[in-house]
Amino acid sequence: MKAVQLGKYNSEPALVDVAEPQVTSPLDVVVRVGGAGVCRTDLHIIEGQWEQKSGVTLPYTIGHENAGWVHEVGSAVTGIAVGDPVILHPLATCGLCRACRAGDDVHCVNSAFPGIDSDGGYAELIKTNARAVVKLDPSLQPVDVAALADAGLTAYHAVRKAAAALRPGDKAVVIGAGGLGHIGVQVFKALSSAEMIVVDRSPEALKLAGELGAEHLIVADGSQVDAVMDLTGGNGAEAVIDFVGEGGAIEDGVAMLRRAGNYYVIGYGGSLNVPTIDIISTEINFIGNLVGSYNDLAELMVLAAQGKVSLHTSTYSLTDFARALSDLDAGNVRGRAILVP
Structure with a gap:
């Protein structure tokens, strides 16, 4: 089969012929890829970050946002059948460790992360396990939801935390x-x-955010902190949800936060440098966010099926x-880029 493999860091990946993945365990699932999201993390992987x-051994197939159709299943797999449309949680977890048993499968101590530490979905087929597979509603197509497997899941994981702490009027x-962010x-x-x-x-990104329901739109032109303070009566916001995490966004975000506020870090690449006296004197909280759990992904698919969350994609x-x-690196992708084998 065809797959995009990274053979050397800081070098362009190559489209090569590789062996098809095989079912070797009772809970294995092989999926025919219908869409693979192109994520900025893929660029960071190529750069060697x-x-x-x-700890992955090169060469290997990148791509960690995947959806498609069940191609083959192990002998112990139930609830899904060959041909079913599915989206894949980015982690293939064990189900047996303490984290998994507590429903915190994101921190499974025995997980594999296809596309990060094992072969991923920039390919015709991908191998995972039954614990990673979420069956799609008939109204959803794999190519339309693929990037929700990580980008959407990460956004949902962080926003759900923030929503639980926010009140009407905040x-x-x-x-x-x-x-x-969209x-x-x-x-x-x-x-x-x-x-x-x-x-x-970006004025275009702000226009889209407004169409999606944002009440206030602010251009980051150097006056954004003052604009937020004006909107919040000089107090700052109860929550800052940072999907950028570099290029001055962190400094701005901290300045926009009110006392006892929560700062949710999702985007990365920069450094958090805040005097500890500022943290303790205002009791602000910094909350890291990786990907969400299997249940988070299942809940996100409900919102997608209800039409409340959709992706703006370029295929x-x-x-x-x-x-x-290249388009992603240059900032020329509106929404998410999706590879379609």
Whole structure:
């Protein structure tokens, strides 16, 4: 089969012929890929940022946002059948460790992360296990939801935390309304009655955020902190949900936060440098967010089936992966880029 493999860090991946994945365990599931999301993390992987953390042996197939149709199942798999449309939780977890038994499968100590530490979905077929498979509602197509497997799941995981702490009349700042942020805006609108303030450099991204339900739109032109303070009576927002995490967004976000506020870190690439006296004197909280749980993904698929969360996508053929990565790196992708084998 064809697959996009990374053979060397800081080098362009290549489309190569590789062996098809095989069922070797009773709970294995092989999926024919219908859509693979192109994520900024893929760029970071190529640059070598994940080399030490993942420990993966090169060459391997990248791609961790995947949906498609069940191709083959192990002997112990129930509830899904060959041909079923599915979306894949990015982690293939064990179900036996303490984290899994507590429903915190994101922190499974025995997990595999296809596309990060094992072969992923920039390919015709991908192997995972039954614990990672969410069957799709008939109204949903794999290509339309693929990026929700990680980008959408991460946004849902963070926004659900924020929504649980916010009350009617509170205000929350969403920094970044691009590929990840535009999903977060929709999830926020579906889960919270707090007022949403969206900050972005792009007028097009802000226009989309407004169409998706954001009450306030602020251009990041240097006056964004003052604009947020004006909207919050000089107090700052109860929550800041940061989908950027670099390029001055963190400093702005902290300045936009009120006393006892919560700062949700999703985007990464920068550094958090806040004097500890400022943290303790205002009792602000910094909350990290990775991907969500299996249940988070199942809940997100309910919102997708209800039409409350949808992706703005640009599709590319698998053979055109290099252009997809280049467009993403250059900021030329509106919403999410999806590879279609």
